[in-house]
């Protein structure tokens with residue numbers, strides 16, 4: 450049902466036109482057969498009227514078929530494009546936790562396999578509507594020829610459908626299982642690519658990764674795919690048998706039951722043969738519809754339902770000028786990670802107020818909650834309890850995206866884009882070149898046509914480029930999550946002694962997550978986390994304004 454809604458939401462008119470053209474092709478094809486059937490009865494006699502009818506019907510059958518196909522190709526290319534864009538937008542607008550929880554494997558499977566399956570079914574749909582219409586037109590003709598024989602045909606058909614359903618139902622669990630295994634296989638593909646070094650370095654790990662994870666999953670998928678394919682092939686075989694049964698009845702049984710004119714019998718034989726193609730195609734398309742339903746369900750389970758309104762974590766409003774802020778405050782703020790066995794980590798309650806222009810170092814041991822705090826503070830995760838306020842205004846679902854736009858960040862799991870998106874004109878390009886120079890990368894990286902010439906650099910150099918991005922964004926609040934961890938001692942010093950004070954001097958608010966205790970005295974204030982809570986919040990000293998411009 451959801452599939453039908455989706456089909457009609459996307460390109461309803463061309464799909465309808467294609468279906469109508471398909472019906473016209475099928476009906477005119479069937480009409481050609483009635484002319485043939487009629488002429489077979491008068492072999493040897495000439496009729497120019499019949500010849501003209503034959504010619505017009507044949508041309509109509511071929512041309513409408515071509516039109517129907519062309520419309521389908523036109524629609525199909527657009528449907529696939531639209532779904533790719535829509536699903537990407539859904540992923541962009543979904544809350545970050547939804548994206549993280551789903552994982553790369555499931556999302557990539559949705560973007561590739563599921564979209565392909567749904568698009569295939571959408572494209573099949575009008576063609577199969579046309580096939581169903583052709584079958585109905587054929588049956589109408591059969592009823593006109595002999596109602597009682599046509600009724601027997603309908604009865605046999607109904608039995609065939611019931612039989613198909615009984616057999617095909619057994620394929621469903623394997624279809625679902627094969628699709629679930631595909632997610633797992635993609636996550637192993639990720640390991641294969643991202644963990645290639647680790648796998649190359651250790652023979653036993655490599656062997657076990659293949660023998661315990663990747664190969665069994667691929668084998669399992671093969672088994673399930675084989676199972677549902679043979680079950681449906683068997684069900685298709687049953688359907689084929691029905692046509693032979695129909696032909697057999699027309700040829701061998703019906704003449705003994707009651708007198709039927711030879712033209713009636715040949716009509717039944719011809720129509721049985723003609724219907725065979727469309728009905729076989731209809732039955733053959735059923736797996737595609739089943740696969741598409743499974744794919745749609747998968748996408749919905751990811752929290753990214755296509756074609757339905759959902760909770761948006763991003764706003765499409767134009768970026769308006771914002772008045773400078775005075776303070777950000779967290780009051781009794783709580784956030785929990787849910788594991789399989791309930792809550793796995795709780796941040797908070799956290800109470801803190803950060804005033805504009807402060808340089809705050811957030812410190813603490815591994816797993817104490819610093820990065821989680823950063824994600825809440827920047828509005829990347831919605832908090833579970835307590836309040837987040839900007840100048841006294843509560844931050845919630847409606848204004849979180851706008852709130853986020855005040856931050857420039859380099860998070861610990863940052864991603865570096867080769868293009869510096871979101872900045873236009875030569876101004877940023879000149880700025881970028883200048884900053885690249887200041888970051889000590891001038892001999893490595895250039896800005897060419899709005900793109901960085903390379904991002905294939907060392908970890909530390911890549912992080913400098915991430916910093917470049919943050920500088921270009923030029924927002925009010927900077928947040929760096931262990932930015933200096935990969936830097937050499939000289940550049941670490943530049944970061945703490947030049948860059949941070951320069952940002953402060955420029956009126957920026959800076960939050961630095963750091964393990965570099967030798968530089969802690971560079972902060973205005975130190976906030977220490979332990980087990981998800983602030984255990985220390987102390988002023989260090991007033992930072993002198995820096996002389997170095999960033």
Ligand SMILES: Nc1ncnc2c1ncn2[C@@H]1O[C@H](COP(=O)(O)OP(=O)(O)OP(=O)(O)O)[C@@H](O)[C@H]1O
Pocket residue numbers: 549786787793794813814815816817818819820821822861
């Ligand atoms: N994506 C996640 N899913 C589930 N739990 C998480 C996730 N990220 C962090 N946690 C939980 O939150 C705790 C705190 O993690 P967090 O990354 O905030 O610590 P941290 O202080 O930044 O550590 P580090 O100094 O090692 O970066 C972890 O111990 C873990 O239990």
